[in-house]
Amino acid sequence: MEPAQITLAIRSTLNTTHIIQQYMQHQNLAKRNQASRRLQRGDESDEDMDTDFSQSTGPGSVGIMVLMGQVHAVERRFWAWETGTDWWDHIVLQVWDDSQWLQNFRMCKGTFMELCDLLSPALRHKNTKMRAALTVEKQVAIALWKLAMPDSYRSVGNQFGVGKSTVGASVMQVANAIKDLLISRVVTLGNVQVIVDGFAAMGFPNCSGAIDGTHIPILAPEHQAAEDINHKGYFSIVLHALVDHKGHFTNINMG
Structure with a gap:
């Protein structure tokens, strides 16, 4: 479960608990007032009042069950802005030749794929219920494009069909992976x-x-x-x- 989902679940539980406590306090106060009025009138015996008061949790329990059912019946959904990845999936990966790769990514496609293989142990992530994880190739491409071009995070995100925060995360993760896995092999x-x-x-x-x-x-x-x-x-x-x-x-x- 994602941290945001955990926080939301905790808040929902606290709100529900607070509502239940208020409901129980209201029910108990109403029963006590009713019992006090009956004592003043002398309408019922102590035994009847004890029995009536002990049963006061009955309607309250039903109300709580209904209330909790209403709270947990709320359907939640996840959403994201619609984006497109056709440029990366169908143009760059399938159409571009080595000269275009060299002009835009500062390396040919073969070198790019070799770099992805070397960095994959640190960059491969699992899919979640919310969305599929970015491929290693796409993370490396986003980082190289940002480092090679004077573009903003928003511009790079629009280019690859991701959010600008994803661009920033990809750049940092790829840089850290290069530092951890490749520096000692390349710089000697x-x-x-x-x-x-x-x-x-x-x-x-x-x-x-x-x-x-x-x-x-x-x-x-x-x-x-x-x-x-x-x-x-x-x-x-x-x-x-x-x-x-x-x-x-x-x-x-x-x-």
Whole structure:
């Protein structure tokens, strides 16, 4: 059961309990008033009043059963905005060639499928009663599209037929999966002497790597914002990367 459903069920139970308590208090108060009036008139004996008062729960129980039946008979339904996935299912996956994949996702389809296979242990989710889970391929495609294009979450969501919150979740989940499963396999120091010899053969002696960096724009932090302003005048964090003579990453740092 989803957290929202659990919360709704708890609230419904509390409301029902509160209604029942109020109903019982009203019934008991009415019976006590009735018994008090009878004592004042002297209409019935104590035995009759005890019997009548002990039976006061009868109608109350029936009323409670009817009330609970009415509460639990409410039919609940789930709904979502209607979206379309034809572009992804029938155009991208079936029509696009490698050149189109490379232009839009920065990799060919074969590399994309290999990446999905490597990330599937962390990204495969089960279907729920509310909706089917996103496939691994779609999660990776959403993340790559957002990272490759300067589009908003809403625009990417409309492109793939999902909500903007789903786009944000997919980007974070794919990034975490890459960090947990692939970084240690892709970014390695390698043999330093082989790297030095490789750069020397290219005309760069005594070189063990080529380094470069870039500024990644961010929103202004709430505290100590001045520390995150770069020399170009906007807020950013710095990413630097080191590669060997073959262009393979040997070190990545961001901060």
